[in-house]
Amino acid sequence: MSGRDRGATTPLLELERVSLAYGPVQALREVSLAIRPGEVLGLLGDNGAGKSSLVKLVAGVHPPTAGTMRWQGRVYAPRGPRDALEAGIATIYQHLALAPRLPVWHNLFLGAERVRRSWFAGLPVLDVPRMREEARAALARLAIAVPDVDRPVAELSGGQRQAVAIARALLWNARLLIMDEPTAALGVRETAEVRALVRGLEAEGVAVLLVSHDMQDVVALAHRVAILKRGRLAALLDADGLDADRLARLVMTAEAA
Numbered sequence: 001m002s003g004r005d006r007g008a009t010t011p012l013l014e015l016e017r018v019s020l021a022y023g024p025v026q027a028l029r030e031v032s033l034a035i036r037p038g039e040v041l042g043l044l045g046d047n048g049a050g051k052s053s054l055v056k057l058v059a060g061v062h063p064p065t066a067g068t069m070r071w072q073g074r075v076y077a078p079r080g081p082r083d084a085l086e087a088g089i090a091t092i093y094q095h096l097a098l099a100p101r102l103p104v105w106h107n108l109f110l111g112a113e114r115v116r117r118s119w120f121a122g123l124p125v126l127d128v129p130r131m132r133e134e135a136r137a138a139l140a141r142l143a144i145a146v147p148d149v150d151r152p153v154a155e156l157s158g159g160q161r162q163a164v165a166i167a168r169a170l171l172w173n174a175r176l177l178i179m180d181e182p183t184a185a186l187g188v189r190e191t192a193e194v195r196a197l198v199r200g201l202e203a204e205g206v207a208v209l210l211v212s213h214d215m216q217d218v219v220a221l222a223h224r225v226a227i228l229k230r231g232r233l234a235a236l237l238d239a240d241g242l243d244a245d246r247l248a249r250l251v252m253t254a255e256a257a
Ligand SMILES: Nc1ncnc2c1ncn2[C@@H]1O[C@H](COP(=O)(O)OP(=O)(O)OP(=O)(O)O)[C@@H](O)[C@H]1O
Pocket: 022, 025, 026, 027, 045, 046, 047, 048, 049, 050, 051, 052, 053, 054
């Protein structure tokens, strides 16, 4: 997709001068941003710049103290993470929020298990065969192989766990996936696999807000890059032609407007 094509579509998510204060701490100051369908937007900034705070606003963890969010053109004011998920915004936090002892298929459906009426007294029972089948199909869409949906998540690699978390988001029909440091704990091969996962999401029209300290990740994946500095949007750049060194310098030197 060219930059012009992306510009022609209505933004999925728009932030209009949003601010967030934690008591006296001003974590975000009048940030305006838009994310388009299928776009990977890299979100960069030093420690304490406000990246996680921005994620929490969009994910419904905190409401903004000022400003407006819009989702698919309508005012978006989630009362909690559940509202965000139901709207189509899924967040994958660094710790992933998976249940390590449960099998892969159950992690995909946790909190939203498929049930069927039993033939005995018509009581609802878990529809395990259906969930295993749907889990297999969801994972088959992704670039990382998770061989056995019956294995507990504890036995998976870091990259495979990311795949489970992403498959779960896709099952919820997420249109925007927020990933906070997806490759921070991964080895070289797994990092490459997670990058392939993110590229696959783009092909499905799913937008990604990618928070990362890894300039290589951002250069490899993002269409545009937003740089936060002390809670302000300091720069919003097209990723074409950016390299990791230049990006790192921008994070250090970009001054808030
Ligand atoms: N729950 C909280 N209560 C008070 N202040 C907070 C809270 N969470 C974050 N802050 C402050 O808000 C500012 C932005 O923090 P935030 O976590 O958004 O930064 P970040 O860009 O994600 O940093 P990092 O790269 O270290 O994860 C910081 O000054 C931080 O100390």
